[in-house]
Amino acid sequence: MLELTDAQRFWQIIAQIPRGKVATYGQVATLAGKPRMARAVGRALSKLPEETQLPWHRVVNAQGRISFPIDSDAYKEQRNRLVQEGIVMSDGRVNFKQYRWNP
């Protein structure tokens, strides 16, 4: 049997996050059957190629914030993508009440 690496499991979960919704690193880890491995999710995402089709921007931290330095290009890129699909961030946070993905 070919086995999936944890990173691949995470990618599979992330690929399912619908447009206009977000999931947290911990949520992705748990859904992938690897609770308490939120950091591993971040690692998996950091390994993605620039041209990836995966909706990596839909993953935010447990505070509803983007996990990149506020002044980095990566931060702006993620913010733009979220806004692009109708997700509004007030005070640098996404409101889970309306944007959290509940599979």
Place this chain on the structure above:
DNA sequence: TCCTTGACGGAGA
């Protein structure tokens, strides 16, 4: 090999 560093998060205080 040991130590530090992360796209993190939950439990306490």
Place this chain on the structure above:
DNA sequence: ATCTCCGCCAAGG
């Protein structure tokens, strides 16, 4: 709401 501690673990130095 803020802060510290700790779990977790791959990568680099």
